Amino acid sequence: MNTKLKKVIESMHQKKMDCMIVLKPENIRYLTGFRPSSSSILILKDNPILLASKIDREYASGSSMVNFDVYKKFDDVKKFLEAKVGIEKSMMVETYKKLSESFEVETTDIVEISRSVKSNWEVENIKKALQIAEKSLTELEFSGTEVELAAKLEYNMRINGSERASFETIMASGARTSLPHGTPTPHEIESPVLIDWGAVYNNYSSDTTRTIIETEKQEEIFNIVLDAQKTAIKSIKPGVKSCEIDAAARDVITEYGYGDSFIHSTGHGVGLEIHESPSLSKNDEGKLEKEMVVTVEPGIYLEGEFGVRIEDMVLIKNRAIVLNKIKTKI
Amino acid sequence: MNTKLKKVIESMHQKKMDCMIVLKPENIRYLTGFRPSSSSILILKDNPILLASKIDREYASGSSMVNFDVYKKFDDVKKFLEAKVGIEKSMMVETYKKLSESFEVETTDIVEISRSVKSNWEVENIKKALQIAEKSLTELEFSGTEVELAAKLEYNMRINGSERASFETIMASGARTSLPHGTPTPHEIESPVLIDWGAVYNNYSSDTTRTIIETEKQEEIFNIVLDAQKTAIKSIKPGVKSCEIDAAARDVITEYGYGDSFIHSTGHGVGLEIHESPSLSKNDEGKLEKEMVVTVEPGIYLEGEFGVRIEDMVLIKNRAIVLNKIKTKI
Numbered sequence: 133m134n135t136k137l138k139k140v141i142e143s144m145h146q147k148k149m150d151c152m153i154v155l156k157p158e159n160i161r162y163l164t165g166f167r168p169s170s171s172s173i174l175i176l177k178d179n180p181i182l183l184a185s186k187i188d189r190e191y192a193s194g195s196s197m198v199n200f201d202v203y204k205k206f207d208d209v210k211k212f213l214e215a216k217v218g219i220e221k222s223m224m225v226e227t228y229k230k231l232s233e234s235f236e237v238e239t240t241d242i243v244e245i246s247r248s249v250k251s252n253w254e255v256e257n258i259k260k261a262l263q264i265a266e267k268s269l270t271e272l273e274f275s276g277t278e279v280e281l282a283a284k285l286e287y288n289m290r291i292n293g294s295e296r297a298s299f300e301t302i303m304a305s306g307a308r309t310s311l312p313h314g315t316p317t318p319h320e321i322e323s324p325v326l327i328d329w330g331a332v333y334n335n336y337s338s339d340t341t342r343t344i345i346e347t348e349k350q351e352e353i354f355n356i357v358l359d360a361q362k363t364a365i366k367s368i369k370p371g372v373k374s375c376e377i378d379a380a381a382r383d384v385i386t387e388y389g390y391g392d393s394f395i396h397s398t399g400h401g402v403g404l405e406i407h408e409s410p411s412l413s414k415n416d417e418g419k420l421e422k423e424m425v426v427t428v429e430p431g432i433y434l435e436g437e438f439g440v441r442i443e444d445m446v447l448i449k450n451r452a453i454v455l456n457k458i459k460t461k462i
Numbered sequence: 463m464n465t466k467l468k469k470v471i472e473s474m475h476q477k478k479m480d481c482m483i484v485l486k487p488e489n490i491r492y493l494t495g496f497r498p499s500s501s502s503i504l505i506l507k508d509n510p511i512l513l514a515s516k517i518d519r520e521y522a523s524g525s526s527m528v529n530f531d532v533y534k535k536f537d538d539v540k541k542f543l544e545a546k547v548g549i550e551k552s553m554m555v556e557t558y559k560k561l562s563e564s565f566e567v568e569t570t571d572i573v574e575i576s577r578s579v580k581s582n583w584e585v586e587n588i589k590k591a592l593q594i595a596e597k598s599l600t601e602l603e604f605s606g607t608e609v610e611l612a613a614k615l616e617y618n619m620r621i622n623g624s625e626r627a628s629f630e631t632i633m634a635s636g637a638r639t640s641l642p643h644g645t646p647t648p649h650e651i652e653s654p655v656l657i658d659w660g661a662v663y664n665n666y667s668s669d670t671t672r673t674i675i676e677t678e679k680q681e682e683i684f685n686i687v688l689d690a691q692k693t694a695i696k697s698i699k700p701g702v703k704s705c706e707i708d709a710a711a712r713d714v715i716t717e718y719g720y721g722d723s724f725i726h727s728t729g730h731g732v733g734l735e736i737h738e739s740p741s742l743s744k745n746d747e748g749k750l751e752k753e754m755v756v757t758v759e760p761g762i763y764l765e766g767e768f769g770v771r772i773e774d775m776v777l778i779k780n781r782a783i784v785l786n787k788i789k790t791k792i
Contacts, residue, residue: 169642169643170643170726186725186726187642187643187725187726188643189725190640190641190765191641191643219555221554221555221556222554222555222556223554223555224551224552224553224554224555225549225551225552225553225554225555225558225569226551226552226569228555228558229569239555239556239559279620279621280621282620283616283617283620283621284617286613286616286617286620287613287614287616287617290609290612290613290616291609291610291613295645296630300625300626310520311520311521312499312517313499313500313517313518313521315625395516395517395519396500396516396517435520
């Protein structure tokens with residue numbers, strides 16, 4: 133049995149759960165090596181079992197480190213369960229209700245917590261995804277429309293070895309950069325240009341943002357965001373609360389008078405999901421740990437004018453190690 | 463108030479619900495015109511209200527047909543709710559538990575049911591997505607690796623007006639076509655080639671599969687799948703049960719002795735989601751209605767040899783109208 137799986141099963145027993153149902157594809161991928169393309173069920177117990185859809189049978193037999201059987205109907209699941217069943221917080225209410233009829237059911241995030249601390253192998257995959265993403269951006273010639281540039285960037289990532297874009301590429305320019313999630317339009321790019329993009333390697337994601345600026349006003353805002361980002365990165369240490377990193381970035385931007393224009397949280401964990409634990413936000417009181425990988429991405433958005441965001445990925449050791457190699461100012 | 467929204471609120475009242483919480487982004491898009499990029503909450507009642515994340519404020523104000531406010535914390539939601547609250551079946555168990563402390567909560571799929579029957583405008587968007595997807599395939603030159611072809615196809619779709627690929631493009635060739643969800647590899651394409659791809663226009667998706675065959679054995683299997691597909695399409699009529707369409711396709715394939723090699727259901731609804739109601743599967747006893755848009759996609763998968771799937775999109779009128787223009791045999 134692999135170490136991760138063993139550790140999660142131990143945590144499960146510590147919580148006095150007899151077994152646990154895992155449904156999130158990323159959690160199944162994490163614990164078995166198999167990434168389901170259709171709904172699959174992993175049942176954790178001392179002898180874990182994976183119930184995969186018939187459509188994934190050939191895949192599962194090649195990649196799952198856990199014994200598997202073909203899933204037919206929900207009643208098949210019941211026979212593997214014991215009195216007290218752990219479930220993910222993300223389970224659909226409909227499934228939860230069916231289960232609760234026969235079992236004592238309790239939510240837990242033991243898999244998500246385990247996933248937040250990365251192994252060396254996981255970090256290598258994230259680094260590789262990031263390397264593909266950065267190479268693909270440097271190969272891009274900045275002319276044409278936002279759509280053309282996004283299409284070309286995603287094409288480059290594929291050719292350079294990415295499984296897909298890790299999320300919908302944001303390629304916004306001019307006044308549309310004030311939309312933090314601006315999807316590309318058929319307009320010719322103008323200044324500034326905000327690109328938020330990522331690649332996927334071995335199911336692990338990268339996530340980076342650069343803003344290409346031109347005018348003095350843009351540079352003024354850029355420097356404030358950069359100051360906030362650097363301050364946040366410096367404040368990252370094992371044992372520090374996630375919300376303190378958010379406060380570090382936010383305080384800098386607020387000092388300059390732009391606090392109301394920083395309309396999202398400072399960062400998030402990245403791995404098998406593009407957004408995962410921890411959350412570097414106001415409300416996350418959890419403490420950072422060594423080997424977590426998080427983004428640090430403050431931004432200032434001036435509606436009707438423009439926006440600037442700078443996002444890097446960092447690996448937490450005794451301090452934060454920035455994983456990005458691409459320059460901040462491009 | 464738009465017709466869809468009015469109809470859904472009426473259904474809600476018929477089910478004696480005082481209000482309903484809508485969280486699925488596709489359901490919010492359907493009822494308000496606004497597609498959230500971050501978690502948003504639509505509360506349906508006689509005066510519906512949308513609570514959107516600060517990050518989406520500028521977007522929501524431009525596109526939502528429902529009054530909106532910025533979502534801050536879960537307690538803000540409570541003040542809009544009344545005694546009996548409808549929720550989606552997909553609500554996460556964690557949110558459900560919080561709600562159940564203060565309200566009587568009941569799951570319902572009234573929004574999904576409404577979405578399954580398309581308006582003319584919705585059909586036009588689906589047709590446009592399909593047109594983009596087909597044009598993009600015909601522009602493709604079939605040489606190079608699976609990855610290169612998938613990357614080029616997705617690039618073409620973007621340039622031709624697709625917002626993104628409607629799902630991860632399947633571009634499998636040779637023996638790998640026996641994996642129904644084969645992701646592209648860095649191998650040079652060989653015969654046969656199975657392509658399952660789709661575009662997105664105005665948030666509406668297309669979904670089509672073609673298998674390019676060469677050998678006699680491949681042609682034999684191809685013709686069986688085609689026979690099954692045509693038979694299933696002919697059996698589509700308003701009032702017929704979804705499971706009967708599945709049976710129609712399955713019976714043909716079983717007659718030829720390949721029943722065990724047809725390892726998925728015959729089709730599914732397509733719209734704002736790539737898989738939505740109805741499901742043309744063994745267990746769906748629901749009846750087909752006019753103006754539904756569904757895929758018909760039987761397949762035969764011979765492990766270690768090859769697989770063939772043929773998938774078209776049909777619009778249900780008095781009979782099934784095939785929406786695809788691209789030839790079945792390419």
